[in-house]
Amino acid sequence: MTRLFHVSDVHFGREDREAIDWFGRKVLEEQPDAVIMTGDLTMRARASEFAAAGKWLESLGRPVTVEVGNHDLPYFNLWARFVTPYKRYKAIERMIEKPLDVKGVSVVPLKTTARFQFRTNWSKGYVSTRSLQESLALVEAVPGDDLIFVAAHHPLIEAGTMATSQTRRGRAALDALATAGVHAVLTGHVHDPFDVAHEIEGRTVRLIGAGTLSERVRSQPPSFNEIRVEGRSFETIARFKGEGSVVL
Known part of the structure; x- marks a missing residue:
């Protein structure tokens, strides 16, 4: 069995220290095959926040891939946002959008953040043609027997949660990924x-969202997902800090 820990929205700067430590203990005790982090490592994309996040990720001692969240782009410093948006990522640069191939599962990145959008709320999702084509090329290169999981920050379509993603071009991206043979899209952003499961032209693709390990909870307490893979089947278990777990 392959076990993946899917974590999101840690928000260093507003992290829940007890939740962070709890997750670290679980990784150390259970040794998952990989950790998939789907964005918003930081609260304000400050260098100190990225340094703390990098130290934490390194301490896990497992293969890690990290997606960029909207909070990971400079917000108040517009020069940094548009000219050097990724300068502060140095502490975790090698983990950013890193494809993973772990025991029958290939994890492919998909960028859903944008430095600028023609709408007032830039925190919402956007899938560019270039980002989608890059992800589809990686999907095409996956070995035929592997399950294919795409990791992104924003849910491509709404999942009935309290918070929303409003991802532009998300539906078209989901359709293209499903047609290409993707089995699941792993995301964060909404904190629950x-x-x-969605049926698209005879194919089933699952949209899987992780909660948060920050103080910025929504309807559920701090949590992460454990994804258990057996052959061609997989299940998602939401594990809550201090409150047990539930199969989603």
Whole structure:
């Protein structure tokens, strides 16, 4: 069995220290095959926040891939946002959008953040043609027997959670990924866990969202997802700090 820990929205700067430590203990005790971090490592993309996040990720001692969240781009410093948006990522640069191949599962990145959008709320999702094509090329290169999981920050379509993603071009991206043979899209952003199956032209693709390990909880307490893979089947278990777990 392959076990993946899917974590999101840690928000260093507003992290829940007890939740962070709890997750670290679980990784150390259970040794998952990989950790998938789907964005918003930081609260304000400050260098100190990235340094703390990098130290934490390194301490896990497992293969890690990290997606960029909207909070990981400079917000108040517009020069940094548009000219050097990724300068502060140095502490975790080698983990950013890193494809993973772990025991029958290939994890492919998909960028859903944007430095600028023609709408007032830049925190919402956007899938560019270039980002989608890059992800589809990686999907095409996956070995035929592997399950394919795409990791992004924003849910591509809404999943009935309290918070929304409003991802532009998300539906078209989901359709293209499903047609290409993707089995699941792993995301964060909304701070509550979910696992919703969608049927697209005879194919089933699951949208899986992780909760948060920050103080910025929504309807559920701090949590992460454990994804258990057996052959061609997989299940998602939301694990809550101090409150047990539930199969989604």
